[in-house]
Amino acid sequence: MTPNCDILIHHTKRFMFVLGFILIAECESAKILGIMPTSSFSHQIVFQPLWKELSLRGHQVVVLTTHPINDKSLTNLTEVHLDSVRKFFKELRFYDKLAENAETFIDLGLYLKSVTIKLTYHLVKSKLVQNVLRTNRVFDLVIAEAHFPSILGLIGYYRCPWIGVSSMDPALQYHLAIGNPVHPVLNPDGNLDIADLENLNFFERFSSFIYRNAYIHEFKNELPRLTAISREYLGEDLPSLSEIQSNVSMLFTSAHPIFHNLRPVHANTIFIGSGIHLRKPEILSNNLKTFLDEAKGGAIYFSLGSNVNANILNPDFKKALLDTFANLPYHVLLKLDANLTDVPKNVLVQKWMPQQDILRHPNVKLFITQGGLQSLQEAITNDIPLIGIPFFGDQLSNVNKMVKRGYGVKLDKKGITKESLTNAIKEVMENPKYREKAREMGAIFRDEEVPSLQRAVYWTEYVIRHKGARHLRSPVVGMPAWKYYMLDVVGFLTLIVVLIVILCFVLVKVSFWLVLRCFTNKKSKKKTN
Numbered sequence: 001m002t003p004n005c006d007i008l009i010h011h012t013k014r015f016m017f018v019l020g021f022i023l024i025a026e027c028e029s030a031k032i033l034g035i036m037p038t039s040s041f042s043h044q045i046v047f048q049p050l051w052k053e054l055s056l057r058g059h060q061v062v063v064l065t066t067h068p069i070n071d072k073s074l075t076n077l078t079e080v081h082l083d084s085v086r087k088f089f090k091e092l093r094f095y096d097k098l099a100e101n102a103e104t105f106i107d108l109g110l111y112l113k114s115v116t117i118k119l120t121y122h123l124v125k126s127k128l129v130q131n132v133l134r135t136n137r138v139f140d141l142v143i144a145e146a147h148f149p150s151i152l153g154l155i156g157y158y159r160c161p162w163i164g165v166s167s168m169d170p171a172l173q174y175h176l177a178i179g180n181p182v183h184p185v186l187n188p189d190g191n192l193d194i195a196d197l198e199n200l201n202f203f204e205r206f207s208s209f210i211y212r213n214a215y216i217h218e219f220k221n222e223l224p225r226l227t228a229i230s231r232e233y234l235g236e237d238l239p240s241l242s243e244i245q246s247n248v249s250m251l252f253t254s255a256h257p258i259f260h261n262l263r264p265v266h267a268n269t270i271f272i273g274s275g276i277h278l279r280k281p282e283i284l285s286n287n288l289k290t291f292l293d294e295a296k297g298g299a300i301y302f303s304l305g306s307n308v309n310a311n312i313l314n315p316d317f318k319k320a321l322l323d324t325f326a327n328l329p330y331h332v333l334l335k336l337d338a339n340l341t342d343v344p345k346n347v348l349v350q351k352w353m354p355q356q357d358i359l360r361h362p363n364v365k366l367f368i369t370q371g372g373l374q375s376l377q378e379a380i381t382n383d384i385p386l387i388g389i390p391f392f393g394d395q396l397s398n399v400n401k402m403v404k405r406g407y408g409v410k411l412d413k414k415g416i417t418k419e420s421l422t423n424a425i426k427e428v429m430e431n432p433k434y435r436e437k438a439r440e441m442g443a444i445f446r447d448e449e450v451p452s453l454q455r456a457v458y459w460t461e462y463v464i465r466h467k468g469a470r471h472l473r474s475p476v477v478g479m480p481a482w483k484y485y486m487l488d489v490v491g492f493l494t495l496i497v498v499l500i501v502i503l504c505f506v507l508v509k510v511s512f513w514l515v516l517r518c519f520t521n522k523k524s525k526k527k528t529n
Contacts, residue, residue, distance in 0.1 A: 030464045031137065033158065034063035035144040035151050037082060037123060039089035041067055041306040042374050043145065046167040046254060046277045049453050050143075051077055054460065062137070064129065064154075080128055088122050095307040098392040108191060109215065113222060120150040120226050124233035133157065133234070141464050146174040146251060149223065149241060153230025156244035161468035163460065164248050168373050168394045169255040172212065173219050178251045179474030180265045182216075184208040187263050189215070190394035197261050197401055246477055249469040252456055258441050259376060259401055268472040270459045274445060275377050276452035284357050288333070291348050292358070295331035298365040298429065301358050303335035305372045308391050310338035317416050322347070324421040330365070330429070333358060359384055365435075366428055371395035376402060383442040385434035387424050389413050407438040 034051055036044055044067040052069065055061045055076035066086045068079035089095075097111055123129055139158045144151050146164030155162050164174050169190055175182050188194050188208040200208065220242070227241045249268065256273035284292070292299050302321070304310075310318075318340065325332045326344035334340075335353045343349055355375070358364060359382045369375045371388040376398055379386050386408035388399030402408045409424050428434045450458075463469050476484060 028461075029058045029060065030140040030461075032059050032061045032460075032464075033139040033142045034061065034065070035142065035154055036063065036065045037085050037119070037151055038145055038147055039066045039086045039094070042372050043147070043167045046374065047143075047165055049276060049279075050165075050456050050460070053453060053457050057457070057461075062132070062139075064132065080132060082126070082128060084126055084128065085119075085122065088119070092118070093309075095392070096309055096312050099308070099312055109218065113218065116148055116150055116222070117225070117229070119148055120153070120229050123150055124153060124230055129154065130233075140467075141460070143460070146170040146248075149173065149219070149226060149245065152226070152241040152244045153234050153238060156230075156239050156241070157234050161249040161463050162247070163250045163252060163463060165252040167254050169260050170251060170253050172215055173245065174248070174251060175263075176216070177245045177248050177477065178266060178268055179476040180251075180263060180269060182212060184212040187261050188212075188397070190397040191392075193390075193396040193400070195400055196404060197397060198404065249463050250459060250472070252459070254373060256377075256445065258380065258405065258445055259373060259398055261401075266472065266474045268469050268474075270455060272452040272456045273377075274448045274452045275381055276456060277374060278378065278381060279356060281360055282354065282357050284354065284361070287348070288353070288358065291331060291333070292361045292363050295363045297329050297331075299331040299333065299361070299363045300325075300328070300366045300368065300425070300429075301333045301335075301353075301355075301364050302368040303353065303355060303375070304370040304389070304391070305375060307372075308370050310336050313338075317413070320416050320418050320421055323418045324425070327422070328425065331363075366425065368425075371399035371402070373398055377445070380407070380438060380442045380445050383435065383439040385428050385438040387411060387428060389416065405437065405441060407434055407441050409434075 032054060034047070036047065038044070044065060048067075048069050051061050051063050052071070052074060055074050058076065060076055060078075062078045062080065064080045064082055066082045068081050069077070070079070071077070092115065094115065098108070139160050141160060142155050142158055142162040143165055144155050144162055146166045147170075164170065164178075166174070172182050172189060181187070185200055185205050185208060188197065188200065188204070189211055192204075192208060192211060194200060194204050194208070223241045223245075227238075230241065231238045251269045252272050253269060254273040254276070255263070255271060259273070283289070318338065321334070322340065322342065322344060325334070325347045328346065330346065332344075332347045333353060334343075334347055334349045335351070335355075336349060337351045340349055356378050359367060359378050364382075364384060366387065367375070367379045367384050368387045368389065369379070371390040372395060376386065386402060388395075388402055388408055388410045389412075390396045390399045390410070391413055399408075399410050403410050409428060411420060411424055482488060
């Protein structure tokens with residue numbers, strides 16, 4: 001063989017290798033639609049790393065979101081900014097209303113029901129959403145927030161596998177859709193304010209049982225109405241929302257044993273709750289860095305998250321904050337979207353602060369929070385104890401679990417006074433048990449076999465490769481309650497027991513009658529003789 005032939009063969013092999021690589025990449029590249037309509041930064045930030053990573057891996061990703069990343073370097077990521085949805089929630093004063101209705105689950109349920117109907121109308125009629133639909137794009141996978149059922153119509157429109165994702169423990173209906181148990185005592189809903197989630201008293205068990213069954217009943221009754229609304233704008237051939245929901249291929253949950261009760265789940269439930277949203281450290285701005293560096297005695301960070309509006313805080317609450325902080329020997333970073341007067345010298349107020357980077361600073365010794373899951377994760381990652389002031393939603397159960405685990409204390413938002421806040425701060429800052437417990441929980445939280453983002457990407461591509469995950473689907477999905485609880489078997493066994501009891505009763509009665517008759521006959525014969 002001549003040298004020229006060797007060169008030709010060598011280049012041919014290289015060409016075939018490159019061509020094969022391109023073809024494989026083309027085959028593995030998928031078209032993914034993300035639907036994230038909840039107007040909350042904490043809901044959006046959890047899955048932004050997933051969109052970014054999927055796009056960097058060559059997938060074509062389109063995301064309907066209220067909080068776009070706006071990174072022009074991500075050429076495979078197209079974001080549709082649902083600004084009208086943000087305005088929708090703002091006009092409803094959604095999070096303010098949640099806080100107002102959080103006292104009773106009946107009021108909360110009725111309010112969420114009305115919002116769900118309005119949101120369904122808003123989404124399917126939205127010009128931005130309709131523009132996406134008109135492009136007639138075909139998607140290989142939909143990744144959608146497992147929260148409001150309003151988006152189920154949009155999911156079903158594309159007739160492809162879908163994954164439900166949640167920035168917290170998913171709502172009851174999505175656990176049911178995937179076949180996971182929703183035991184009212186072992187896993188009470190996060191909206192219920194239950195002090196000890198591992199040891200419910202009778203009233204708490206009763207409330208949880210009623211809430212669970214009322215929630216499921218109302219949700220099932222509402223789906224036909226939402227189906228009719230969705231079909232009006234998305235086509236009459238749209239499957240029912242109940243069918244769309246039950247066809248979910250996989251569920252990504254942010255639940256974690258530190259923050260939630262353990263729940264037995266099926267193989268298509270993937271835990272990504274070890275801080276998927278945690279990013280690499282960034283340098284603090286000069287004013288924040290200087291302020292924290294000078295806090296030799298320690299610093300406190302106060303933030304009620306992105307959803308608690310300062311306008312709903314009564315003046316006494318704000319006054320109690322400033323009066324308390326003014327008398328502390330610590331520096332205080334106060335993240336609050338409010339115009340405050342007479343701010344103490346040891347307090348720095350800003351409308352927004354880079355929370356993750358602040359909590360990484362070695363001088364920060366305490367975090368006062370509303371109890372959002374991402375806030376707790378960020379604190380625990382940095383071994384920082386907390387004071388929780390929950391307002392609504394899963395904040396209630398998150399803070400109660402925090403107290404149970406021993407790395408923080410809880411304050412009632414309605415009972416905040418200078419005295420109560422001062423005592424709570426002194427307790428956590430001066431008692432080493434809280435920091436020790438936070439350090440212990442932090443070590444557990446950081447210890448994961450595979451990083452959460454890597455796990456989420458793997459299972460996303462798994463669903464794409466296999467065009468769904470029906471082989472992981474639990475047989476309990478769609479199974480009638482009487483069959484799941486084996487009521488027919490229990491009924492049959494009960495019938496057998498009842499028949500045996502009746503038979504025994506009859507035998508005893510007959511035996512008694514025979515003995516009595518025999519005795520009577522003998523007595524009669526004696527009298528005759």
